[in-house]
Amino acid sequence: MKNGLPQLTDEALWNLYRQGNEAALAVVYERYVKRLYAYGRKFGAEAGLVKDCIQDLFAELLSKPQAVSQTPSVQNYLLKALRRKLLAKSRKSLSGHVFLSADPDEYLFELIPSPEQELIIAQTAQEDCRRVQEAIGKLTKRQQEIIYLKFYHDLDNHSIAEVMSLTYQAVCNLVSKAVKAIRKVLSNPATLLALLHLGYDIA
Incomplete structure (x- = not known):
């Protein structure tokens, strides 16, 4: 049940999640999914790929709560994890784009307006x-x-x-x-x- 959970801080939700509370992770997902999606789309990835990476990220979190470390910023943790996933995917060509090269500054990122x-x-x-x-x-x-x-x-x-x-x-x-x-x-x-x-x- 999520009763009362949406009012908790990120830190409190993360602690509950690491104790096996799946509902707490669901609240974290709802709190950050739009922000993660917006960030992921800036890398030039198709909408479906970004959604898949977000789903994969939370599926992995759900499968091993005890193995996940505490973090001073849940937002930073999620953004970093999604970025890592997208750049790993970008080693392959997608829709004619190659997102990553040997140069660490050579990857697609478009600071375009919403x-x-x-x-x-x-x-x-x-x-x-x-x-x-x-x-x-x-x-x-x-x-x-x-x-x-x-x-x-x-x-x-x-x-x-x-x-x-x-x-x-x-x-x-x-x-x-x-x-x-x-x-x-x-x-x-x-x-x-x-x-x-x-x-x-x-x-």
Whole structure:
């Protein structure tokens, strides 16, 4: 039964799950499935593949609760686990795309707006939209992913380092370079404000 479970913190739910409470894991799933799906789709993977990876992830969690370690952030744990699964799948060609190469920065990741954000874009000046696209296009895929995690999922640099298996300093450097690259194109404060509302906050 899930009575009372939705009101629990992630940490409390995770502890219950690790004790064998399947309903607690179900609440975690409901709490994060949309966020995981949105993140997974940024890697250029088809909807079905992302859903399969999410289902596989939770099936594995369900099968071995005692073997799963405690975590200071359930969100970070899930994002990292899904990312690992998607990049493992990406070693194979899917729909004409090869997602991963020997270069760790060569994988598909598209910092594209959601339908809701596209509506906002449609209501902004065309020049601002062009500058947004230009700025994002100048970033590496890894920088786009970091910006997405930082400002869409509100992760701090330590959390991003955990999810992406990078050092904290590497994340700081990449964020700094990404912000500088964007500011070269988006010098207008009004445009920066528009990015804030679009989920592209780079302030």
